Amino acid sequence: MPIAFSHLTLTPPRAKKIRRKRKVHGQPLVDDYAWLRARNWQAVIEDPKVCPPEIARYLKQENAFANAGFKPLETLQKTLVAEMRGRIQEDESEPPQKDGAWLYYERYRKRQQYEIYCRKPAKGGKEQVLLDTPREARAFDYFSVGAVQPSPQHDRIAWSADTTGSESYVIRVRDLAKGKDQDKLTFTSGEVVWGRDGTFFYYVELDKSQRPYRVMRHRLGDKQKQDIEIYRETDTGWFVSLDVTQDERYGFISVHDHETSEVLLLDLDDPNEVPQPVFPRTPGIEYEIDHHDGRLIVRTNAGVTPEKPAPDFRIIALPVIGAASAAAEELVPETPGRIKLSVNVLKNWLIWSSLGEEGPCIHVRDWRSGVEQTFSPRAAVGDISGSIGLEYDSDILRLTFSSPAEPEVTLDRNLATGEEVVLKTQVVPSGHDATRYVVERAFAPAQDGEMIPVTILRLAATPLDGTAPALLYGYGSYGASMDADFETERFSLVNRGFVYAIAHVRGGMEKGFRWYRDGKREKKINTFLDFIAVADFLVAKGYAAPRRIVAQGCSAGGMLMGGIANMAGEKFAGIVAEVPFVDSLNTILDPTLPLTPPEWVEWGNPITDVATFNAMRAYSPYDNVTAKDYPPMLVTGGLSDPRVTYWEPAKLVAKLRATMTGGGPIFLKTNMGAGHGGASGRFESLGDIALVFAFALEVTGMAEAAPLTA
Numbered sequence: 001m002p003i004a005f006s007h008l009t010l011t012p013p014r015a016k017k018i019r020r021k022r023k024v025h026g027q028p029l030v031d032d033y034a035w036l037r038a039r040n041w042q043a044v045i046e047d048p049k050v051c052p053p054e055i056a057r058y059l060k061q062e063n064a065f066a067n068a069g070f071k072p073l074e075t076l077q078k079t080l081v082a083e084m085r086g087r088i089q090e091d092e093s094e095p096p097q098k099d100g101a102w103l104y105y106e107r108y109r110k111r112q113q114y115e116i117y118c119r120k121p122a123k124g125g126k127e128q129v130l131l132d133t134p135r136e137a138r139a140f141d142y143f144s145v146g147a148v149q150p151s152p153q154h155d156r157i158a159w160s161a162d163t164t165g166s167e168s169y170v171i172r173v174r175d176l177a178k179g180k181d182q183d184k185l186t187f188t189s190g191e192v193v194w195g196r197d198g199t200f201f202y203y204v205e206l207d208k209s210q211r212p213y214r215v216m217r218h219r220l221g222d223k224q225k226q227d228i229e230i231y232r233e234t235d236t237g238w239f240v241s242l243d244v245t246q247d248e249r250y251g252f253i254s255v256h257d258h259e260t261s262e263v264l265l266l267d268l269d270d271p272n273e274v275p276q277p278v279f280p281r282t283p284g285i286e287y288e289i290d291h292h293d294g295r296l297i298v299r300t301n302a303g304v305t306p307e308k309p310a311p312d313f314r315i316i317a318l319p320v321i322g323a324a325s326a327a328a329e330e331l332v333p334e335t336p337g338r339i340k341l342s343v344n345v346l347k348n349w350l351i352w353s354s355l356g357e358e359g360p361c362i363h364v365r366d367w368r369s370g371v372e373q374t375f376s377p378r379a380a381v382g383d384i385s386g387s388i389g390l391e392y393d394s395d396i397l398r399l400t401f402s403s404p405a406e407p408e409v410t411l412d413r414n415l416a417t418g419e420e421v422v423l424k425t426q427v428v429p430s431g432h433d434a435t436r437y438v439v440e441r442a443f444a445p446a447q448d449g450e451m452i453p454v455t456i457l458r459l460a461a462t463p464l465d466g467t468a469p470a471l472l473y474g475y476g477s478y479g480a481s482m483d484a485d486f487e488t489e490r491f492s493l494v495n496r497g498f499v500y501a502i503a504h505v506r507g508g509m510e511k512g513f514r515w516y517r518d519g520k521r522e523k524k525i526n527t528f529l530d531f532i533a534v535a536d537f538l539v540a541k542g543y544a545a546p547r548r549i550v551a552q553g554c555s556a557g558g559m560l561m562g563g564i565a566n567m568a569g570e571k572f573a574g575i576v577a578e579v580p581f582v583d584s585l586n587t588i589l590d591p592t593l594p595l596t597p598p599e600w601v602e603w604g605n606p607i608t609d610v611a612t613f614n615a616m617r618a619y620s621p622y623d624n625v626t627a628k629d630y631p632p633m634l635v636t637g638g639l640s641d642p643r644v645t646y647w648e649p650a651k652l653v654a655k656l657r658a659t660m661t662g663g664g665p666i667f668l669k670t671n672m673g674a675g676h677g678g679a680s681g682r683f684e685s686l687g688d689i690a691l692v693f694a695f696a697l698e699v700t701g702m703a704e705a706a707p708l709t710a
Contacts, residue, residue, distance in 0.1 A: 086430035113681030146190025165675025444537035476507030477556035562621025574699035
């Protein structure tokens with residue numbers, strides 16, 4: 001196999017060292033690259049143009065080095081983008097959702113990057129464009145819509161947009177009769193909940209560290225400075241968000257960290273309402289609510305007694321008034337090992353979703369008869385999702401089915417009659433034959449005997465003789481689970497003989513809450529060891545060749561990539577760490593950063609707890625770079641990223657360059673005008689994916705490989 005990036009002769013940039021020493025819990029911490037964090041970092045997130053020249057110059061040098069490395073792969077990247085774009089139906093439209101006299105939906109025009117938001121009369125009539133996003137986005141390099149929320153009278157929309165990637169949204173109100181915007185609210189989270197008379201709405205404001213911290217009430221026509229504070233969260237470790245019950249009787253403020261929550265009700269008929277908590281916050285107790293016929297329907301991990309919690313959640317009912325002191329009626333008990341992920345309410349139906357080792361399910365119960373229905377993926381290894389639309393008095397459950405090999409099918413199921421109407425079957429314009437592919441669910445043995453689920457997608461023609469290249473994706477944090485769904489981009493690798501695998505490592509909830517708990521805090525090491533075990537399993541079972549596996553992870557999954565690079569980098573042909581949380585210890589030691597206080601319940605608090613400090617120091621990727629050979633690595637960042645700040649990937653790459661004894665190359669690619677999610681346009685984002693795939697093909701010796709035809 002040829003040496004990866006052997007054409008590269010340019011000397012990589014070397015960041016200067018400015019030694020910073022400090023002691024934490026009596027132990028020395030040395031950081032040579034702390035200077036890469038701009039003193040005005042908050043301003044940089046809001047406006048990347050104010051990045052200090054020395055830092056901007058270094059990041060641009062790194063981008064130039066990456067561009068030089070990928071220069072011979074430009075044709076390949078263009079080919080990959082063309083392939084991926086060919087699988088996108090450019091004039092795609094989402095099935096409409098009925099809301100009173102209107103049908104609301106989103107659609108794309110051909111060749112345009114962004115969707116447009118539309119409606120038309122439910123009884124037939126002309127389409128009305130509510131928000132022409134391509135037109136709104138013309139003046140910006142980055143554009144992301146947060147919400148498009150019609151007023152209860154359907155005469156206005158409140159809409160929000162982020163134009164930097166900083167996740168700071170501007171809310172505007174559009175008069176639909178005039179087509180003009182009024183009001184402008186800045187530095188918000190983008191969420192909107194209307195009062196029922198349509199004269200006011202609630203929104204969430206961000207603090208100076210980009211944290212959503214207080215709820216404001218805005219009356220139409222007022223200036224933002226006139227808005228009234230409804231709720232303020234003083235604990236910087238808590239997030240604040242807004243939502244509304246399905247029957248639109250109550251708005252609610254959700255205040256939460258990663259393991260505790262509190263919900264406060266808002267009477268949407270009363271603009272002077274003082275928010276009332278459903279339950280007082282109790283450490284370790286999470287809950288979410290909806291409203292049905294005078295009762296609160298609650299999904300919670302609170303058990304029947306404090307001594308018997310329900311970590312995989314149960315569903316209970318309580319009166320709206322006096323909920324905190326009332327005896328709960330248990331509607332759906334906990335099922336150990338199968339976590340309840342959500343609960344929704346319609347007038348005649350209770351609906352919830354669950355996830356366990358057997359896969360996801362949607363469950364429905366008739367409020368009147370108690371009869372239940374369960375919907376599962378149609379493929380042996382596949383995905384199902386459900387939504388209940390915009391109306392409360394409805395019998396329609398919208399279901400979407402897919403698998404890694406089978407495109408999405410969306411249908412409306414009438415829960416009363418059983419009738420199903422297929423609304424949309426995902427079209428792959430360039431063609432797709434699902435029978436060419438094999439999808440498998442395997443189980444890899446972990447170092448402690450646990451069995452790790454692995455989802456595998458490959459061509460049926462790809463040999464299982466230990467010669468194939470593979471891309472192995474992992475995340476493993478916050479309880480987030482990786483779906484076995486259909487993603488068209490993957491086929492640009494799979495059609496070239498790659499095995500595409502997802503390692504469902506501990507830290508997710510694929511096997512219930514226990515799977516999550518066994519991959520966090522003092523047990524975080526399991527996430528790294530599980531991923532390495534899956535890589536070994538793929539080689540042992542002939543799915544992949546030794547040293548022909550490319551590892552990929554994003555955000556907290558990027559931390560996983562940094563960890564496995566330090567622990568077992570020699571096992572991989574290359575590692576892709578996208579917007580990676582790799583300066584983990586320094587970040588969680590700094591309470592001024594946007595996400596640090598909320599993260600203490602996920603990782604532990606190394607400021608106050610010596611054991612947490614020692615545990616994080618043992619796996620934090622930046623702190624564990626050693627003098628050894630590292631595989632080729634592609635590391636990405638976003639200058640306006642408020643989640644994983646740009647200096648984390650920059651510092652990791654700088655330290656790798658100064659410490660490693662051989663291997664590489666190491667590339668750092670920083671998007672100078674976007675944040676955590678990368679490019680915002682649907683076609684521009686394909687360039688980000690093509691960069692990753694070109695890297696994977698190059699490091700496995702497959703850069704010249706053409707897609708296999710049927």
